[in-house]
Amino acid sequence: MKPPRITDTTLRDGSHAFRHQYTRDQVRRVVAALDDAGVPVIEVTHGDGLAGSSIQYGFSRVPDLDLVEEAASTARRARIAILLIPGIGTRKELREAVRRGATVARIATQCTEADISEQHFGLAKELGMEAVGLLMMAHMIPPERLAEQAKLMESYGADCVYVTDSAGAMLPWQAAAAVRELKQALRIQVGFHAHNNLGLGIGNCLAALEAGADQLDGSLRGCGAGAGNAATEVLAAVLDKAGLNPALNVFKLMDAAEFILSPMMPFQPMPDRDALTIGYAGTYSTFLLHARRIGEQLGLDPREILVELGRRKAVAGQEDWILDVALDLVRQKQAAVAS
Amino acid sequence: MSRNGKVKVAILGSGNIGTDLMYKILKEPGPMELVLVAGIDPQSEGLARARALGLRTSVEGVQAILEDPDIRIVFDATSAKAHVRHAKLLREAGKVAVDLTPAAVGPYVVPPVNLGEHLDVPNVNLITCGGQATIPLVHAVNRVSPVRYAEIVSTVASRSAGPGTRQNIDEFTSTTARGLEVIGGASMGKAIIILNPAEPPIIMRNTIYCIPDDDEVDRDRVRESVERMVAEVQRYVPGYRLKNGPHFDRRDTPWGERTVVAMLLEIEGAGDYLPTYAGNLDIMTAAARRVGELIAQHMLTGAVA
Numbered sequence: 001m002k003p004p005r006i007t008d009t010t011l012r013d014g015s016h017a018f019r020h021q022y023t024r025d026q027v028r029r030v031v032a033a034l035d036d037a038g039v040p041v042i043e044v045t046h047g048d049g050l051a052g053s054s055i056q057y058g059f060s061r062v063p064d065l066d067l068v069e070e071a072a073s074t075a076r077r078a079r080i081a082i083l084l085i086p087g088i089g090t091r092k093e094l095r096e097a098v099r100r101g102a103t104v105a106r107i108a109t110q111c112t113e114a115d116i117s118e119q120h121f122g123l124a125k126e127l128g129m130e131a132v133g134l135l136m137m138a139h140m141i142p143p144e145r146l147a148e149q150a151k152l153m154e155s156y157g158a159d160c161v162y163v164t165d166s167a168g169a170m171l172p173w174q175a176a177a178a179v180r181e182l183k184q185a186l187r188i189q190v191g192f193h194a195h196n197n198l199g200l201g202i203g204n205c206l207a208a209l210e211a212g213a214d215q216l217d218g219s220l221r222g223c224g225a226g227a228g229n230a231a232t233e234v235l236a237a238v239l240d241k242a243g244l245n246p247a248l249n250v251f252k253l254m255d256a257a258e259f260i261l262s263p264m265m266p267f268q269p270m271p272d273r274d275a276l277t278i279g280y281a282g283t284y285s286t287f288l289l290h291a292r293r294i295g296e297q298l299g300l301d302p303r304e305i306l307v308e309l310g311r312r313k314a315v316a317g318q319e320d321w322i323l324d325v326a327l328d329l330v331r332q333k334q335a336a337v338a339s
Numbered sequence: 340m341s342r343n344g345k346v347k348v349a350i351l352g353s354g355n356i357g358t359d360l361m362y363k364i365l366k367e368p369g370p371m372e373l374v375l376v377a378g379i380d381p382q383s384e385g386l387a388r389a390r391a392l393g394l395r396t397s398v399e400g401v402q403a404i405l406e407d408p409d410i411r412i413v414f415d416a417t418s419a420k421a422h423v424r425h426a427k428l429l430r431e432a433g434k435v436a437v438d439l440t441p442a443a444v445g446p447y448v449v450p451p452v453n454l455g456e457h458l459d460v461p462n463v464n465l466i467t468c469g470g471q472a473t474i475p476l477v478h479a480v481n482r483v484s485p486v487r488y489a490e491i492v493s494t495v496a497s498r499s500a501g502p503g504t505r506q507n508i509d510e511f512t513s514t515t516a517r518g519l520e521v522i523g524g525a526s527m528g529k530a531i532i533i534l535n536p537a538e539p540p541i542i543m544r545n546t547i548y549c550i551p552d553d554d555e556v557d558r559d560r561v562r563e564s565v566e567r568m569v570a571e572v573q574r575y576v577p578g579y580r581l582k583n584g585p586h587f588d589r590r591d592t593p594w595g596e597r598t599v600v601a602m603l604l605e606i607e608g609a610g611d612y613l614p615t616y617a618g619n620l621d622i623m624t625a626a627a628r629r630v631g632e633l634i635a636q637h638m639l640t641g642a643v644a
Binding site: 051059090110115118119316327 | 601
C-alpha cells in the first residue's frame, strides 16, 4: 500500500450541511487551515456542483465562483478543485471556474450515465486541468458494470475515477470489490469517496486503500451530506498510524476541525435516525435536509419518504421527487383514513 | 394543396422520432396528407415500415422532397448539423420546415403558447423535450402573475436518451432555460436534466418551479390557469398529466423569502412506435404533428381568403 492523495471536500460536500450558506470569510479561513496542514487538493463549490444554486437544491448565499476565487487566492500550496455535474452545470461555468483559479475539475455522473460527461472532460483537458471522474451512487450496480462506465471516463481523458458511495450504503468488502475491479480495468488512478451513513466512512476508506485506491476524499469533522464523509483529520491520524501518511500534519488538521470548522457548523452530521435510514435504504445523502423540511411541513416521518425514494430508485440529484413522494404519501394516508 | 383539399407533408429522417411521427400523422392527419418518408439508410426499419403502410419512401434524403413541388410542409427529424443544410434548401424550395432537431434555425414554438405568432415563417423549431413539457405551465403561471424566476427539472429514463442528447447535454440545459424566458415569459430561467436508469424505465417526469413577482399571488387563479393549460396540452399529448401540485411553498431565495409554486408533471407516451415511458420523445413528435396541423390549417384558410 502507498499513501493516498487526499482531497478535502469540506467546502463542497460540506456545503450541503451548511445549506449552501458559506461566506467568503468562512472559505478563506478553512482553506488557509487546510493549506497549512498540507492538504494538496481542496474542493470548493455548491454541494451540487457549479450552477447548483437553485430551488431544487437550495440557493447559495455567495455565488460559488466567488468562493472558488476566494479559495484560489488564499491557498499557497493547495490546488483548488470544483465539482461539475453534467445536466446541472455546463462548460460555460467550467471555463469561468478556471478563470477564477480552479485547476482540478471533478466531473460527476450517476454511475450508469458516464457518457453524458464527454464534452466536459474534453474541455477540462483542453483547459489544462486535472480531470477526475466521480461515478455517483456506486452501490447501485455491480463492480463489472461500474468498471465499464469508468473506462468511458478514462477514454474521455479522466486522470482518475472515483467509486463514489453517495448513499453511504456500501459495506467495506463492497467498497473494496468496486475499487479492485476499477484498478484492474483502468490504467489511470482510482479514488474512493465515502459517506458515513452506516458509520463506515473511515472503514470503507481503509478497505478501498487496501484494494488499491490511489485517492481518497475527506472533510473536516466529516462535514458533508447525510451523515457526512470520512473526517479528514481522522483519516490523517489513521493513515499516519498505518505508516501511510501523505505528508499531512495531523495535529494541524485536528486544530482546523476543532477550532476553525466546528464553531461554524450548523450541526454535526452523524449517523442519526434519518441519515442512517439513507445508508440503509440506499438513497442519495443530500436528500436528508430536504426530506426533513418537507416531512415537517406535511407531517410525515422523513424515514417514510426516504425509504420510498429508495424503493423508487431515485438517483443523484432527484430532490424534486422528495416533494412528489411526500404528497403521494399524504394522499395515501388521507385515503386510508377516509375508507 | 392536393386535390383532396389537404396539405401534402413529408417526413425527413426515418429513425425513431421520424417513425413515431409517421404513425401519429397517419393516426390523426387533420388537414395534412403524408406523402413521403425520406431517409438515407436503405436498411432503416422506419422506411420498411413506411413502405409496408403503402407510403412513398426515398433513400435520397432531402433530394426526393425537393423534387416534389406539391410538398408544402417538411418535418425534419435528422440531426442539427443536417438540418442547417436542409433548412436552406427547403426555404429556397418554398417549403415550411418543422424542425425537431436542436438546430434552431427558426423561432422556437410551443403550440398552445406562441405558435400563433409564427404561422407564416419558413422554419420553426421545437426547442427541447423539456421545453415542450414545461414551458406551457410556466406560461400558465406567468399569465396570472409575471414570473420572476422559473426553474425546471426534467427526468427521463436512461433508455430514452439517445446519443444526440447525451453528447450535447449542455445544449439541452441552455436551450431549455432560454425557452423558459423567451416563450414562457420568465425573467430568468434555469433547466436541469437528470437521466434515471431504473428498470423498468420510469415515465418522463418534469418538475416546474416558479417564483411569481406577486408574492401574494391568487392561488386559485394559478390553479385554474394551470388546469386550463394542462387540458390544452392534453389535446395533442394525451399522456400529459399533472401528478401533484400546484403546491405552494415559502422558500429562501436570492430575492428573500418568497412564494414558490411547484408543479409535478408526468408524461406518458402514446406508444405509437416508441415505448410509453419515453414521454420525452412522444411530446416532441406530438407537438410536431400539432404544429404541422395548425400550419396546414392556416395555409388552407389563407388560400380561401
